[in-house]
Amino acid sequence: MRAVAYIFRRELGVYSRSPIGYFVAAIVLLLDGLLFYAQALGPLAGERLSGEVLAAFFYNASGLTSVAAVVLSVRLIAEERQTGTQVLLDTSPLHDWQIVGGKFLSAFAFLTGITLATIYMPLLIFVNGKVAVTQILVGYLGLLLLGASVLAIGMFATALSRHQLVAAATGALVTATLFLLWPLSRVVDPPISLVFAGLSIHGRHFTGFQAGVLHTRDVFYYLALTYFFLLAATKVMEAKRWE
């Protein structure tokens, strides 16, 4: 696990030293803030209940978290290949799962930091309303699980290509497909609709989290999705290490 920690520390340092980390954090926080203002205080607020405002906040945040996860993950391996530093990792006695694990955890830690930096928004609801703390906690758990899954998809995409743009496009395409499965599940007949709904990364599996309802099946789904794509990324790394 030490090797994972070394990779984790180095990659986390990159986010803090390069503009990409600050840029993503700034954009996500700005848009989250604007959307929250519109939902809670602005013209969209209307006569909503506090719980509904919080659910809308998590709904919006889930989209922004997913986009941020794709952007944060695409550089992780493709950049190493692009700049020629991958050879350093390839010729060192590191296992591929250690490289993938360290890089994934660093991106996840950074994404967690950005996500938790929005905590003041749900807390503002307490000024004029009342929501259950568990709804906030479950909502954030959902955001982090969704973020981890999209990061894992991004890891897989970045392992596939040496070009960051291609990696970004691949990651975005896979994520968008998994998002679209939910609306698609409503327009196709069973049993395909059940399969689509079950695989959908957002609708069915995230609705519970944004409402403050914790289903084990949703947690398991996100963990399984994360594991699957991290495993796929590791296998791609293994195949590419010995070209």
Add this chain to the structure above:
Amino acid sequence: MIQLSEVGKHYGDTRALGPVSFEVPRGKAVGFLGLNGVGKTTLLRILACDLRPTQGVARVGGSDVLEDPHAVRRLVGYLPESPPLYRDMSVTGYLRFVGHIRGVDPASLTERVAEVEELTGLGERRSSIIGELSHGYRQRVGVAQAIVHDPEVLIMDEPTNGLDPVQISEMRELIRRLRGSRTILVSSHILTEISETCDEILVLHDGEVVASGTEDELSARVLGATAVTVSIRTTPASGVPVEPDEVARRLRSIEGVTDARPRQAGPATLTLEVDARGDVRPELCRALVEAGHDVERLDRAPRELERVFLELVGGGNA
């Protein structure tokens, strides 16, 4: 230390290397000489476990590169043609990271990194950001990362690539300092670089090892002779008159010398070229001194390795 048996690399139908077979004993410095694109980098990447051979067996320190690549990776330090540097990190930060991932004991890492920085002349730049360093310093950081874990085998691919003459000289001196008990493999298409830093030379051409041995052995084998340049004073202290043809005749009478001819007779110095079987420099020196001549210079003929190289790669008439 290194054994290769029928090792080759193909990309589809295209042969990039081999089959090549050779052995390198522990502690030897071996230079891979060849034109660009003959397979030097492919060979070194295979030994550094960065590229999978498509045929043959390659062993480093007794471990097969295919069966136990991690054991090989622990033994090897590798400097690719373009050093793999994180340009956003400081020199020390980068070397510490490399030390960590290469398994250096964390308790001794600080000391080891400082030692390597001193050895590679990076002491004053240890806090500098790598991306802000000159090309020469970045190349040194590349060498430092390859030796930070004190590897038994050091592999360097074109280590003087892109350096200016002063930096080249410093890099050669650094390579000589790094030798010790280490096995070193260096690739280059620059002849003097190999001859000045290595014990043995392997000449690669068209993906195959076409010759191997010391510079003397290659000269003797390829050119059929070793060429030596001798310079003596034309006004020696002994007062013995210097007749170019007479001096050449005397040198030709030495056992092993196949030819001797005056090349340049100046007002103060007479230079002769001598061809011989094997290294006869001590005998030449002794004969000249015994004949009362003042020897100013006696060394291997310049550009000899170049002649050998051109003969081997089929460019002798170029």
